[in-house]
Amino acid sequence: MATTTGVQRLNESSRAELIDRLLSCLDITRWAADIADARPFADAEAVQNAAADAAPGFTDSEIFQALAAHPRIGERPKDIGQSADFSRREQAGVSDELADELRAANLEYERRFGHVYLVCASGRSGEELLEILRSRLDNDPTDELRIVDAELRKIAALRLAKVIEE
Numbered sequence: 001m002a003t004t005t006g007v008q009r010l011n012e013s014s015r016a017e018l019i020d021r022l023l024s025c026l027d028i029t030r031w032a033a034d035i036a037d038a039r040p041f042a043d044a045e046a047v048q049n050a051a052a053d054a055a056p057g058f059t060d061s062e063i064f065q066a067l068a069a070h071p072r073i074g075e076r077p078k079d080i081g082q083s084a085d086f087s088r089r090e091q092a093g094v095s096d097e098l099a100d101e102l103r104a105a106n107l108e109y110e111r112r113f114g115h116v117y118l119v120c121a122s123g124r125s126g127e128e129l130l131e132i133l134r135s136r137l138d139n140d141p142t143d144e145l146r147i148v149d150a151e152l153r154k155i156a157a158l159r160l161a162k163v164i165e166e
Contacts, residue, residue: 006164011040026156027069028062031055074102098126120154
């Protein structure tokens with residue numbers, strides 16, 4: 001008996017179901033819709049390529065919408081759902097001891113840029129995340145938003161790989 005692969009499940013999902021799953025990877029509707037409309041996918045690489053090509057040039061409002069779905073680095077999400085589960089696993093390298101330093105640095109970043117600090121945290125230590133945050137504090141706000149855009153896409157690719165594997 002043949003088993004259904006993750007790619008097959010994506011191909012067989014309704015458009016609405018697939019968009020909902022993709023939004024747990026990156027909360028930008030245009031991005032999720034572009035991927036859903038690129039079906040059928042031959043394999044996982046084709047899904048990732050569609051994601052990389054989807055919605056080029058996020059608008060500032062799309063980036064801010066996506067940021068709203070991310071907890072502060074060092075804080076555990078309080079909500080439930082796949083996006084919150086992703087965040088918990090991605091930030092596993094943040095120790096309790098570092099939480100106070102990250103909290104203070106997050107507040108400084110938010111005062112400077114008006115939004116939460118976002119970085120692809122997967123596989124990084126809390127100390128590394130804090131160092132990256134501090135290194136970005138001197139960025140121009142426009143440049144920082146472009147960095148956030150790139151970090152959102154990295155996070156989305158990692159999360160999408162997990163959705164495909166399910």
